[in-house]
Amino acid sequence: MKKFSVTIAGGGSTYTPGIVLLMLDNLDKFPVRQIKLYDNDEARQKIVADACEILIKERAPEIEFVATTDPETGFSDIDFVMAHIRVGKYEMRELDEKIPLKYGLVGQETCGPGGIAYGMRSIGGVIEMVDYMEKYSPNAWMLNYSNPAAIVAEATRRLRPNSKILNICDMPIGIEARMAKILGLSSRKEMNIRYYGLNHFGWWTDIRDQEGNDLMPQLIEHVQENGYDVGIHSDGSWQRTFQAAKDTQALDPKTLPNTYLKYYFFPNQEVEHSDPNYTRANMVIDGREKNVFSECNRIVEAGTSEGTTLKAGDHASYIIDLARAIAYNTHERMLLIVENKGAISNFDETAMVEVPCVVGANGPEPLTQGEIPRFQKGLMEQQVAVEKLVVEAWMEQSYQKLWQALTLSRTVPNAEVAKQVLDELIEANKAYWPELH
Template sequence: MKKFNITIAGGGSTFTPGIILMLLDYLDEFPIDTIKLYDNDGDRQKTIADACEILLKERAPEISLLASTNPEEAFTNVDFVMAHIRVGKYAMREQDEKIPLKHGVVGQETCGPGGIAYGMRSIPGVLELVDYMEKYSPEAWMLNYSNPAAIVAEATRKLRPNSKILNICDMPIGIEELIAKNLGLSSRKEMEVDYYGLNHFGWWTDIRDKQGNSLMSKVTEHVSQHGYATDGTSELEQQESWNSTLKKAKDVQVLDPSTVPNTYLKYYLYPDYEVAHSNKEYTRANEVMAGREKFIFGECRDIIEKGSAEETKLTIDEHASYIVDLAKAIAFNTKERMLMIVENNGAIINFDPTAMVEVPCIVGSKGPEKLVVGEIPRFQKSLMEQQVGVEKLVVEAFEEGSYQKLWQAITLSKTVPSAKVAKDILDDLIEVNKAFWPELK
């Protein structure tokens, strides 16, 4: 069986060790020759890379690891690029969250003004990776799960229309694992789902077992009472901010009790509640920096100091197994059914054909084939049209360097109460993003 060469773009990310551990778990199904790490922050990446090198020597010595800040070295002779970059790191995420909150608006990394700010930083970063891949490994595929996925996907659709880039998100995967747990199933793989929407903005309309029997009535009943909460033992429920998010889904579901919603819809449908329950001084970014960031880098330094990863507390990133499913589908033409972010083009009949929608696809060696969803109800369609308008305006603002269009994008977001507030937020965001955004005129 062929062994694959993989580049992980964003090699200094806290998610990199978990992804490498997950790849090791699937070596029988997806053999690997070389893993390359690429990051533009060499110092940050070195800590992760040195720890991962020790880990690989102990657990899979046949795999080579190379860490580089040189694009030619990192992207030459690879089959897949797995991209999870965060332009501006957590310091800029903190600004994305705190600036809107200062103006009484939802402060969230992928939703509302914060997501728009992050999108403006992510677009050039992801396009740069696509260009490196096409220059040095033109046959490779990019599996992109860099956020905010909706804006990044629209940017690649418009600005790199022929690129071999697949945009995916692990959020539905995480929710489906919780749904499976509540149904008494061992894994989401025992379910088949119908889902439609935009990234971080969608609805499950049916969930079936592998024999085709609908489990939806049980799912909707649980969500209407408890949201996505389980017995409290899941990793997400251990984090206070996520715990409240999972429970809040029951209030979102009330608006269409026949479906179950993506958790992020709470930011659009209950923005006043979210602002009232946010700590303007200590946001999710601070939680991650004090928690995950500190833990992962601490564990990596510990491995380096001991020269061994045998006692490490680093764990497999289970959610990331969908990345291997996707790579396998491309490599071995498995025709895996997966949720993907793709150009609509008829999947949702009564919706903008150029919108990047998240729908089930059958994935093989030529990429994803969309399954037709059909017509969607007016409520969801109207919400999605407003949000697609935001995403398209952000990409146009980036492309044209347009202050006007970015102001329009923020004003159009359902999380923002007025054009005046939108302008105040935009002016503050421009100030802190000078090193990352194009100059706006």
């Protein structure tokens, strides 16, 4: 049986140990001969890599492990790249959130001005990785879950149309896990779903069990009362996000919404609940980042992972599923971000839409979702225009197009505020964005 070689791009991420543990837990389903970590920040990656080396030695010593900042080493002799890069790290995420909040706008890493700023940083980094992969391992596939996925997907469509890259997001998967809990199912894989939208901007229209029974009425009833809250402990801001789904769902009571729609429908409420001096980035820096790095350091000092608090990233299990679908031609149904090409029949052919796909050795085959209602179509057309303008602004180094993108975002009230925010974001992102004219 073939064993695979995998590069985790963004090796210094706090999510990397969870992905390594996930692979180690699933070697029976997805055998691995080599795991490489690649990052351009050697010091940050070393903290994670030294701990991962111990984890691998203890659990699967036959797997070769490499950590590198050299592209040739990182991308040679591999079958898959699992990419989760964050250009500018959490320091820039903090600015993505805090600059918009100064103007009374949603401060969020993938939505509104913050998402646009992050997108302008991410495009170059993702394209660079695709190029490394194609140069050193031309038959490899990139499974990309770097954010903001919608802008990144549009950029790869425009700039590398023939590249073997699949863009995927874990948010719908997390919501479906909650749906399964509401329904008393043991796994979201017991549900067959129909869904359409853009990344962080979509709706479930039909959910059935394996026998074909309609599960929507039970889910809708729960969501109308509790949102996606299922009593699982999560921190305050996530708790609010899952509960807010009941307000979002009221706009189209026959469907179930992606949680991110709250930023577009109720931006004022979001701003009211935000602390402009202590945003989600600060929570992550003080929580997740500190915990993961200190645990990695503890493992290295002890020379063993015994008693570790690091866990396999369950939410990331879809990445293994996706790799297996390609490697073994499993034809599993998965929600991916793909070029529309008629999947939504009354929508822009070139839009990068999020729809269920059947995945095999040739990549994804989108499942047709038919026509969509005017409400969703109007919202999606506006949002696709924002995403396309951001990518064009990056390609053409166009100040004008980026100003238009911000003006068009539902989270920005007018062109004057859009310009003020843009000028401040340009200043903050000097080291990362192309120079705009």
